[in-house]
Amino acid sequence: MKNKTFAIGGVHPAERKMAKDAAIEVFPLPAKVAISMAQHLGAPASPVVAKGDKVKVGQVIGTPTGFVSGFVHSSVSGTVTAVEPRADLAGNKVMHVCIDVEGDEYAEGINLSGRVERDVKGTPEELIEKIKAAGVVGMGGATFPTHIKLAPPKDKKAEYLIINGCECEPYVTADDRLMREHPHEIVMGARVMAKALGVETVIIAVEENKPEAFAALTEATLRYIGFYVYKMKKKYPQGGEKQLIDAVTGRRVPSGGLPIDTGCVVQNVATAYAVYQAVQKDKPLIERVMTVTGDCLKERKNYLVRIGTPLSAILDSVGGLPDGAVKVISGGPMMGKAVANLEATTQKGSSCLLVLTAKQTARTPEQPCIRCGRCTQACPMGLEPWLMNRLGRAGDTDALEENKIYDCIECGCCQSTCPAHIPLLDIVRTSKADVMKIIRSRAKK
Amino acid sequence: MSRLIVSPSPHFQSPNTTRVLMNDVLIALAPATVVSLLFYGWNALLLLAVSVVSCILCEFVIEKYLRGRNIPSISATVITGVLLALNLPPAAPWWIALIGSIAAIGIAKMCFGGLGQNIFNPAIFGRVFLLVSFPVIMTNWAAPAGWLGVDAFSGATPLAQVNEGLRAGIPASQIIAENGLTGWQAFFGAAGGSVGEVSALALLIGFVYLLVRRVIKPHIPLTILATVALMTTIFWLISPDKFTGPVFNLLSGGLLLGAIFMATDYVTSPMTNWGMVIYGVLIGVLTVLIRYFGSYPEGVSFAILMANMAVPLINKYCKPKRFAA
């Protein structure tokens, strides 16, 4: 069978998965952590501890403040030293709970055994409630609260649960390692979510460049009916939610629609693992697998790291920033965020810490557009970035809307193929924000 | 520790810069250029040198002193110069190349805003400008002695011979037979015509190189050639006496040069696959119509210029296939 892929556009960046043979290591407990209250999409959580409080691992320290929001748990045990706004990795001030680590004492009821619990107990509602209480969010990077995705509106029925193990970003290997080392847990997490959603069919999508993960998952799903593991073509952005649904089912998420409109729910493998921990082990989301990589680093690792660990501590563990390293990226090179503040801490969505040299990442000056059409050919949403670049600079929001700028998924294919090095996505992204603002204000009226 | 760099994603840039792409086009032009130099000798070299140098100078002066910036891509300018030289008659005087370059760069390119902004392909514009302004010089196909010592081909191009013959009322087949114009002689390089038309084989080698390096997509050249082949076949079958056949038409004149190197110019061609197909068909149809029914024997240049004008419209209506309907 031919490996599946999405229909339009896409690029083939060099994969450079240099850390794929590094087994997951448990990162040593840091001396201090600072846990952000805004680790999920939507309203930040509000802290429920105060300075001087003693907390245990897995204890709730932040509660949701809106419909799209989530719980935040302490990832360590110790004393709260401050509850204050601190700079996140972009330098923006966000409320953090800072804790001095003392010992490693877990809260009551958390099952720490390594046994795979295969018996899924509880009604869908109970399962979703448990997932919500554990603060599980989409761990592929978007950090959308998982419990909301698992409870689609009444009039929409989920048919497929797609577990996203594509990991199409270059460099990142966290999901690959997780799939190779914990396939049974991932499959159990998928079973929990399938039960919560009431779907019969679960499709696990793995890119073809991860044969070990594919084999491990195939083996782990043998005993379950309705589980399929698909091999996907290596192409970016295969792991994009809309692209993955198209590749797997041939359905297209409509403009402005949600995946559930096509009867699909997509969850990352790391999310599946977190759901398994939350439901079968009663362990909230307090740690995640994170890749530390970069051509210039001495060592490249996959760490199981507590949330709230300072990025600088992680970098120090692999020998610190080498000479010539100029950029640290949280996430992959295509969609990751450049880190402005190394004192920032890891979050639920931090899948990778990538260190690049100036030669790899520095931008060269923009040249005139030669209208080669590469951006248009590469766009997985069938948009015309060159045109939106022009319209965006002129501020023509009407024409931008006409050209469906709101469909942009900000994957970066256009900018990374542009021979003139035009900052297409920089402009499209801000123009899209402007257009969305206009659309929203119109919808309000 | 030095300061970190912060920028929005994506964090990589394409290694295929404008310069790399344009240099690839120059490499693809090399076989055709070398062959024509071998055939036409020093005068061809002079034309090439004059047109390249004057293109660069012209663009440099305008960019530097009127816009206050450097030439964005010197390779693109060199391509224009080379293409213009390849489009001149081998015996043309050097100042023809100079005037052509000034028209190509000064009018067709810089008046519209320089690289990436022009509507018409500068080299073709330069050629047509010269053809209209200096019709005698531009249709004098006398071949100067080349380095190979081959100076076999006579004064007129095959297309011109046929055109004149047909006007005189001689059937096409007879003209072809009399002059030995099978078309295949042009394949390896033995037909009169402008500097770059001398060998179809050399042009096709360049085409393959461009495809292998993924500099261009095959859509435009293939649709042009297919359209010409189809239309000429139909006409030829209808009346072999009045119209020349497909092989002759595909291999003679500037069709290959135009289809491979001029029509595929990024700036003046459409961006989507369907747009490219429409554009190619348009050029093919116009070429055949001009060759058969126009007063000029050669139609590719005019066809491409006219199709260039349609590109903004094609881009407007041939949107890429959207992901979400």
Added chain:
Amino acid sequence: MNPILITIVTLTAIGLLVSAILFIVAKKFKVEEDARIDDVEALLPGANCGGCGCAGCRDFATKLVSLDELGDVQCPVGGGETMNKIAALLGKTAPVSAPKIAVVKCNGTCENRPKVNDYDGFATCKVKASLYSGDTGCGFGCLGCGDCTRVCKFDAISMDPATGLPVVDESKCTGCGACVKACPKGVIELRPKGLRGMRVVVLCNNRDKGAVARKACQAACIGCAKCAKVCKFEAIAVENNLAYIDPEKCKLCTKCVDECPTGAIHKFNFPVKKKVEPKPEAAPEVKPVEKPVEKPAPEVKPEPKPEPEVKPEPKPVEKPAPEVKPEPVEKPAPAPEPAAEPAPAPEPDDREDVIELDI
């Protein structure tokens, strides 16, 4: 028939037909428009800057004519003078106006506010602000990419390469507010021009706590409120660790300028030396121009002289000075200048080019 006759008849027929069509169309599609709109438009500066909130000067003229009362409607560029003329034309009363000017509330020069990282994206403030807090420790200050300079239709604001901050050319600024809207950090504020252009302003926008702000920038307002204490007119309020001087209440005593420990408060256009002349000069100038006076004016001491250097004590003493009355005269000087300037309005295309080149 005679061909000449045919020609004449045909042409006449065509002429009649066409004129009939023209007549009908003119009648049918006639748009009634108030003739005064043209007159009002002629009085407006014609810069089409959009500072009034309308789409160009003609739109604004239409709005003015349609209004019953001019109320607060203002042409920020033309100012009171223009509005008075228009009011006279329309037989309405002009609003009282204080000419405004853009003030960049940031003094984060390269020395004051060292960079902590390098920005390498598209060089506009908009993109930069949407990405992160900025390349200095201060998340509130000027980003230095010059969006404000590109939107200014009057060429009145430009980046100073030495400081990395925008500089407002007071003679050109019309107070249209375009730069205020363009600034994603809200660093630019429109403030009344002030008496003889004199202003006292807190040049800082940092709402972090004092220590944090000071660490990021030596010239930051640390919210210590010393200025508020020293101010006799309750013109200074400290909110969110940031002092704000209310231009309506400020009496230009400049005590706060001396008091501020970080030098975040600046005074503009105060005479440099003590001179005795100013008073005499001031007096003659004082013509009871019909100029609607800014509110601050009446109470304001005419004293340009109150020296900065002078100890706080002397100033208050001088202030009560009787000259108060004369001041109503808004110096006509500043107003006309801006009106004359509006000419150079760079075309959008040019601006685009500039952006390209900047990168």
